[in-house]
Amino acid sequence: MEHIYHKIAEEILENSISVNDQIIDLETVVALREEATTDYENGAFEKARIGKGIGKQRIAEIRGDQVRWLDKNRATQAQLTYWKWIDGLRNYLSEFFRIHLERTELHFAYYPKGAFYSRHLDQFKEHSDRIFSIILYLNTEWKPGDGGELRAYEKDDSFTDYPPLGGRLIIFRSDVVEHEVLEAHAPRISVTGWIRRDKLIY
Numbered sequence: 001m002e003h004i005y006h007k008i009a010e011e012i013l014e015n016s017i018s019v020n021d022q023i024i025d026l027e028t029v030v031a032l033r034e035e036a037t038t039d040y041e042n043g044a045f046e047k048a049r050i051g052k053g054i055g056k057q058r059i060a061e062i063r064g065d066q067v068r069w070l071d072k073n074r075a076t077q078a079q080l081t082y083w084k085w086i087d088g089l090r091n092y093l094s095e096f097f098r099i100h101l102e103r104t105e106l107h108f109a110y111y112p113k114g115a116f117y118s119r120h121l122d123q124f125k126e127h128s129d130r131i132f133s134i135i136l137y138l139n140t141e142w143k144p145g146d147g148g149e150l151r152a153y154e155k156d157d158s159f160t161d162y163p164p165l166g167g168r169l170i171i172f173r174s175d176v177v178e179h180e181v182l183e184a185h186a187p188r189i190s191v192t193g194w195i196r197r198d199k200l201i202y
């Protein structure tokens, strides 16, 4: 595990983003996909919102996905497997970058056909507690034409499009990498999360 964590850390240091395939075993990816699909069909997802607190609003023109937050205390086996892997990464990145990284938050995200998420940064203006964004894609059947690519921008506005392939794990710096999700032409599912530096306050 250490060497993949190290590769990710080096790539983030160099490029602010790291893209990795087939790191999480397929069995876990498939189980997560089934759990997300079942939860979605049971109406357990909520429309995603933008911003935080009072400024929090739903703007369908900006963001059309639905989410279900994961709770570590009620996690399934597959969710725990993934959560532990991410916590291992969190500890590694914390030492590597010499920053305090307190916790990880994760949610399933479901983009129905036609949904997209306009260009944005993951750090809120008034908060800077999200340090790294991490997305594990669960689209084991993805094919060209299904859309939903992640478009990641560089400082000079050039960009790279990444298909949301099942098992693909993308990690980037929440404070610098502007990105968007292109329109999905088929349902698009992921586990999206953030490695944060703040404590959870109930």
Ligand code: OGA
Pocket: 109, 117, 122, 135, 149, 150, 179, 180, 181, 190, 192
């Ligand atoms: C987000 C986001 C990107 C993706 O949820 O903030 O930008 O590829 N997701 O799902």
Ligand code: MN
Pocket: 120, 121, 122, 133, 179
């Ligand atoms: Mn984002």
